[in-house]
Amino acid sequence: MEYSNDIIERYQHILTWGQTLLVHAHNGDWEALLALQDEYVCHVAQLADEEKDIDLDPATRARKYELLVEICRAEDSVRGLLHERMRQLSSVMTQTRSRQQVSRAYEVGRPG
Template identity: 35%
Template sequence: MSSKADYFARYEAIAAVSEQMLHAARDAHWNDLIGLQEEYRILVDALKDAEAAVRLTVSERARKYELIRQILADDAAIRDLASPCMARLSALFYGTAQPARVLQEIYGAR
């Protein structure tokens, strides 16, 4: 595989994981989303090393920016889906001085 092909394969892998993360968020599978975030981070870290070594043509840059646009759109949608859940959790913790009650509300009486 050429370095450019590998480079774009990395971007496409990030875009694929980003899409999986969005599906997990839409289905409220937050644990799956957390696992996918680790995979996403590893892929992004690997891409950082390859970024400086690749010289792209104008059409290749356009392809790269389209992949980045897709990744950022997925990220924005995930944030929109996660925000209400995070707001409810934050309200539970910051709206009360009784952490035990918060945990009971979250997990139910056992």
């Protein structure tokens, strides 16, 4: 039972961490998000590896499932915000390239 409580506490910690990542994404604080994301992923992988051979009681399994649903929702929201940011950056890059091409075209056409 003690290990079951530890598992649930660790999933709750991961959920809190995921929600923090989501706050950073909502605030556009991409540097903070990226700084935490690697550590978050490591903790998720470590927990998954450590509990793979553990048989949880039905109540703990049910609570774990609830937490996983919440974790997945937070991750999906972060992913959506990241995709939107990538789309914005791609648009800025396209506009910058177009401006550079126009600028170069005018420079080539100028009498020297």
